[in-house]
Amino acid sequence: MSSIASQIPQLEGWLGQNLGSIGWDLAVRILGSLAILVFGIWAARWAARSLRRALDKVNAQPIVASFATNLAKAVFIILVLIAAVANLGIPLTPILAVLGAAGLAVGLALQSTLSHLASGVLLAILRPFNVGDFIEINGFTGTVEAMHIFQTRLVTPDNRVIIMPNSILTNSPLVNYTQKGIRRVDLVFGVSYGDDLARVKALLEGILAADPRVLKDPAPAVGVLTLADSSINFAVRPWTSVNDYWPLTFDLNQRIKERFDAEGITIPFPQRVVHTVAQAAD
Template sequence: MEETLSMFTASDIERYINTYAIPWAINIAMAIAIFVIGRIIVGILLSVFRRVMAKSKYDEMLINFVESIVSAILMLFVIVASLDQLGVDTTSLVAIVGAAGLAIGLSLQDSLKNFAAGVMLLVFKPFKQGNYVEAAGTAGIVQKIGIFHTVMTSLDNKEITIPNGKIYSDNITNYSAKDTRRCDMTFGIGYDDDLLKAKRILQELVDEETRILKEPACLIGVAELGDSSVNFTVRPWVAASDNLAVRLAFTEAVKLRFDAEGISIPYPQMDVHFFKEADKTVSAKESA
């Protein structure tokens, strides 16, 4: 009886090993091999991806971000393949992950919008760090372009944080994109002043300002006959970094020179005229 039981137990153990243990050991070994080899392949692919992106001169933040996304996707495939080798129902797992991703996406719509806009800003680069831009109704110097928001500093040194979604959905004006800018200025003189003399003074001031570029040539001319003044437009080209300084210095120089040369700078005014004869006529009619 004991011998029979012993033979039955040995036979059962042998059958168990052949039926379950060995196949499971093989599957586990295969799953581990798939995971290890998969990680090695993912590492090689990411290394190639980084070299290609680096040669394209993309922003380092964008490279790191895209690399992390690609790494997560590839590793997900590796994990699914490993679990499938173990006999796990990966279809249900993928469905659960997809449903969870959809739920998270619906709850984070605004964040995903800012995220997508941040990626577009980093890819197409309408501006870069250090540029002076106007976007989403705000102007400032770009300090940081993040995935979800952009940080600017205003000219009076206030830090401004703007969601990327607002920036990308609005017009973007980059004042630093070009090396040169045209500085548009308007100066008015009185109707009784010497127009040609005023134009000559403006030209002399342009020639004296060393920060004004010779090419393209500065445009000087009468732009408008206003209600109380003859308005000149002066449009010199300057280096983008000199725009504000030239505008301030030139405006001051014009005022001082016009004062010295007897050229008036009129201000809006209204003249009221009284007609005595008309008043007498009205009074006579009322008496009659």
């Protein structure tokens, strides 16, 4: 701060010397600076539009294209302003020192915001998910509706909107259910200890084979999962496309229950056997 204060008298001295005797030379410089500003701003807009078209041609992410275009435009305009000020003959050293200190203060004040911005750029480059993907993050699940430079908007299955800061998305474990295109349905069905296990397995495999939404590759898996207290639990693991995951889940639950009833296969209720011991009379 002391170096900035030492530059202020130099700037005041220049202003006092030149503003006190405005002449043709200064008028010409002012007109030249105005011309630099007008042409420079026009050139900055043209360069930004050209950069955006070039990024769109290579199918760059919209968030990356927007950020790169705005950043290039801002840098171009700053250079134009510096050139206009330099053309007036104003000493740049004290101005740049003041701007540097102000920029540092603003950067510290907006540290959290800048973190979100940097995270937005990382998300656009690394692309852990795209718009339309179904993801889970920090206990929230939803479909990505929009990606912005500071935040991402999710829509939950019950149509709630979640605004998620981008820094959370880059610093937390994230599950993308859509990226691979297929998902495994995990179901468990319990049958009685008195039922024929081979017959139950064949019946479950037949139900899966008859559904066109169940993929052949990877092949579905059916097998005894656990010998529980009241039932023998079968694991049913078919693979399907992400769009068919929930419809297939609902249909299989209903169809298997109805088929078990038709075939006389029992889904037992939890039960406990209690043995009583009679004590001999004294």
